[in-house]
Amino acid sequence: MKRIAIMTGGGDCPGLNAAIRAVVRVATNGFGYEVVGIQDGFEGLIENRSVPLAANNVRGILRVGGTILGSSNRTNPFRYNGPRGEHPETDASEEAFKNVSDLGIEALVVLGGDGTLLLAGQFADRYDIPMVGIPKTIDNDVRGSDYAIGFDTAVATVTDAVDKLHTTAESHHRVLFIETMGRTAGWIALYAGVAGGADVVLIPERAYNLDGIVNAIDARSSNGHRFTIAVVAEGVAAPSGGAVYKAKAGENHNWKLGGICQSLADVLDKRLDQEVRALVLGHLQRGGSPTPFDRALATQLGAKAVQTIADGGQNVVVGIQGLSVRTTPLREVTLGPRLVEDDHPMITAARQMGMYLG
Amino acid sequence: MKRIAIMTGGGDCPGLNAAIRAVVRVATNGFGYEVVGIQDGFEGLIENRSVPLAANNVRGILRVGGTILGSSNRTNPFRYNGPRGEHPETDASEEAFKNVSDLGIEALVVLGGDGTLLLAGQFADRYDIPMVGIPKTIDNDVRGSDYAIGFDTAVATVTDAVDKLHTTAESHHRVLFIETMGRTAGWIALYAGVAGGADVVLIPERAYNLDGIVNAIDARSSNGHRFTIAVVAEGVAAPSGGAVYKAKAGENHNWKLGGICQSLADVLDKRLDQEVRALVLGHLQRGGSPTPFDRALATQLGAKAVQTIADGGQNVVVGIQGLSVRTTPLREVTLGPRLVEDDHPMITAARQMGMYLG
Amino acid sequence: MKRIAIMTGGGDCPGLNAAIRAVVRVATNGFGYEVVGIQDGFEGLIENRSVPLAANNVRGILRVGGTILGSSNRTNPFRYNGPRGEHPETDASEEAFKNVSDLGIEALVVLGGDGTLLLAGQFADRYDIPMVGIPKTIDNDVRGSDYAIGFDTAVATVTDAVDKLHTTAESHHRVLFIETMGRTAGWIALYAGVAGGADVVLIPERAYNLDGIVNAIDARSSNGHRFTIAVVAEGVAAPSGGAVYKAKAGENHNWKLGGICQSLADVLDKRLDQEVRALVLGHLQRGGSPTPFDRALATQLGAKAVQTIADGGQNVVVGIQGLSVRTTPLREVTLGPRLVEDDHPMITAARQMGMYLG
């Protein structure tokens, strides 16, 4: 009987458990495989922490956020320095592979963002073990899939926050800057900004200037709207000396929690007649019960991952494209983050409606 | 200045207001058009009830379900019998066009399911007026768009109900049949069934038999699960004499509210050891604040509809395909309802997980 | 070490698990007791089905609806006819007490509505075992507590449904009758009707007449509101020959699922110009994650129940009164259901606002 392993890596996001459940149920029920769950991502692979996963172990987890397997952020098997960073860096990949062999694991299903998937691919290449990736990140910036697991739920959480803050901003005539996750790509800010009816949306992909924001707020005031909601991705460049601000691709200047919105609020408070406030949503965006969309997505991708292993796939990533579930070679997926393009229909719509997007 | 009209037809669904808002704001802000809102669908077109719509009129409606324009079910301008069906049927389309002309309307944006869009297209053809359709129906069965406005919210409502009913079914060891909307196509039942972790999903597109359902429930009992959740689309054929039941395409045998699930519960109560109950969700599925997904979809489609008018489109329907927003000729959209196909990845995943789908 | 048992009886409701968790944690951590969970209410007591409950067994259940112990509806230990009603009725209480003794149980905590609490009290009296009741019922009709566990969540579910249905009723100009649970007492209908902004609320405690309903709807039409929302408790008397309808206390004439609202809709459809529809919410009202209010209530009552056992309480029921948690003798609690009185401030407020309440 074939035995496969599943692990989750990187930051938490809703829908991981739904995907784990699908992988386990499809593998055991659909294909007669055994499944081993690796705990805490690469760390568990190196430290040899795992649990057998049967249908009963994934009961009731469909609607629960987080991952029953645990995760570890930024563990790199090729430069490993221990569970708490207590050792010097060393290549622990051989140790990891020994554990894989000892457990009789014939293939790996890896749930991760592009960082995790890249490392998993290097591991799979070096030790020649079939690996299928499932894209998961609230940032939604993985190539090869229209949506990554977790994104829809994060957008729902942020939109709910924008809805809640709307009435408060209106009652107190405030300008409110709401900071979302998104260091490199602005998907959350864009979708939640549009869905929440924000007046200003700033994302790392687009340059902006302070005058543009001030003009948008002034235009609202002229129309009798004494409040403004701005949704800003954390990776947006801070206003500094120059006139136009844009994050360079792959970089960000504001990763300190709460950086950019407080900066904007501080600068604009001096230029505006209205009270300006900043709010950082933080880790709320990573939690919560996955939306039905994310549960359905995670189920389809989990099933496809097992099917792909059965079909002999190696170093590919499953993804949804339109209504189809497809595989993409890992090397194409890891070419770089998937950014919001200028002609994305949401950008076009938002601009035509009169939102300020830079 | 160009003047366009917007109207909504058919059953209610969440996201109509979000689309109306996008059309009005894009038309007025992005293109400098004037917008007229036709009230209560074709009925308002015939009876000449309309309101001018400026940006201020659509303020605050993004997150509100329903339609500020009102709707009328099944009004056919070519066979019109009055607001309350009080007159004999007559062709009122000329009257409707006269109103259009008198109002100076140069193009129509119509929010509807395939019934409404078909009639709108015939009207547009006969009187040579540009018409752009926006697909909206919780049933999600309009061709040319991966998703229709309202579907995602309806799935969220049904999934929330399935989540709620899960613990009650489990506490009381019951078999529960939950009836969703979907007379011809089973999209809601399929998505909410998978997202809610149902054990049985029946949709009009697929034949089923009672033995299959009984076996699925028995298998669960053997595994110690003393409850079962079945999600059933209203259009599924009732169990009668024969062994296999399937709704014929385009038909349904159970459109009376609460028909199919009560039938199934009655029949199975005699064959099962456990208590069997039926629950009909009804019009709840048409209401509620639209999900962020539906708001974002409605905004993109609304903007594209106006853009399409500006580009000279005639009798086309806008839709989302993957991440793109595209137009499809109306004649292709109205070829028939978009049904769930046997190889849809959700069907495959659900079967591989061990759900009973017929 | 003292050993106590906990059981749940009657219909499902949200917050049972929160109370079980509180009882187990307070008993084990606060008092050093052992706790035994009786499964499926009196049925489990008779059939000797139980599980030991330590802190670990109640982990993660605070926010989950239903009861991990299971429940049985209408099992009477003094007239027991087997798990499936397969035997003739017999007094099984001695058997139940033998199990209690064999398990070394020194006191009982019983979560139930007034039916369950009455039986538990008789059992406790006959066999002289300390019993403390915790009031739980979405109907909220247990004396001695301002609120029973589950009520607040049920009101939230119904209000959410009323909110959802509002926009649909408005878009389609309909009169909508929404049927809630409440065979004897109208608490859910009253609270959710007021919280949801209904125009008509009918409860079993109050007589109504059809003219009153028609007048309320006509008055709305005169003010330009072409829709009306009526919230009706299932125990309301059906309109028949006479002019005024009222359920007699302790009775109800419409307990068949969906009875009263469909009756009202059928009768009024003939008298009104607008379309009239009925919707039955059903078991949705018993499910779902408990509201924070219900979790906090369940926690306080669960803790107080254990404290009461430690203090030597016998046949008392814990309850919240204002901000205090108190005990009431069981014999006072079971004098009859707690009904909505004519001078309840919610009745006064609703009438002064112009709602029709009979």
Added chain:
Amino acid sequence: MKRIAIMTGGGDCPGLNAAIRAVVRVATNGFGYEVVGIQDGFEGLIENRSVPLAANNVRGILRVGGTILGSSNRTNPFRYNGPRGEHPETDASEEAFKNVSDLGIEALVVLGGDGTLLLAGQFADRYDIPMVGIPKTIDNDVRGSDYAIGFDTAVATVTDAVDKLHTTAESHHRVLFIETMGRTAGWIALYAGVAGGADVVLIPERAYNLDGIVNAIDARSSNGHRFTIAVVAEGVAAPSGGAVYKAKAGENHNWKLGGICQSLADVLDKRLDQEVRALVLGHLQRGGSPTPFDRALATQLGAKAVQTIADGGQNVVVGIQGLSVRTTPLREVTLGPRLVEDDHPMITAARQMGMYLG
């Protein structure tokens, strides 16, 4: 015809609109009064900004957060320095009363926390105008009412956040400090901490020490729980030199946004093996659609306020006490904030369950 005015003061909270709606509908429908809405609290009273409010003006606002009247924070009519603080302080109360007289206002309904109510009482006393207060504050610290409008919704928002953060903390094995509003009283932190299943709850009323927190976390680790959730009110004293920390009544040492939780996280990060994070919820807590509980409360209090005016009440505050709605003399209400007492049943329950509360 009698004419009364309504105004809202202080920080935003959900349920204000529900109360305004009740006041307007009860006043106009139940008593035949006219109602004037004062905009932006005392500022509008001084600057003479008001709108007439009829039933139609409060349509649809029951479920909307915020206040259609606007509010102003900390405007003191006796020491007024202009809408933007641009003037030197002056006594503007005579101006305000002149506006009241000119508008023909015979009584005032004031929605506020204790600060606003105190000022309103002084104004009412000096100019001999009947004033009835309605307690509203998410902090829930107004005497004379078991609950203030907005509290239940704020607890729901915070509990939802705690629920969301639970799975993330668990997946990543983190200690998480969540900061809620509550500068003087810890009601939100206490209720949401208990309802969300936190392990540590710190409120300004209770002294704590770092060792207690560390011990609680260590005890969890010993039981295999590698994460901990702490809910902390913003008014809790920061850990400094000494061993025990408690906010003095009426003071707080950490009102800077995000102060206390970041301080605790910084200090504990050095003493703990696990990663420690802080999250500030901020103004989210003031927004959102009011819960059904808050809507029902606001409706009852709004109706009672008008009734009280009709009964000749002067300088009283309406409140809910158990299931009754009562009035309390304003001078008793403003004796000081209502704090969480040591023997509150929630404190008792939480301690008995093993939570650390100082």
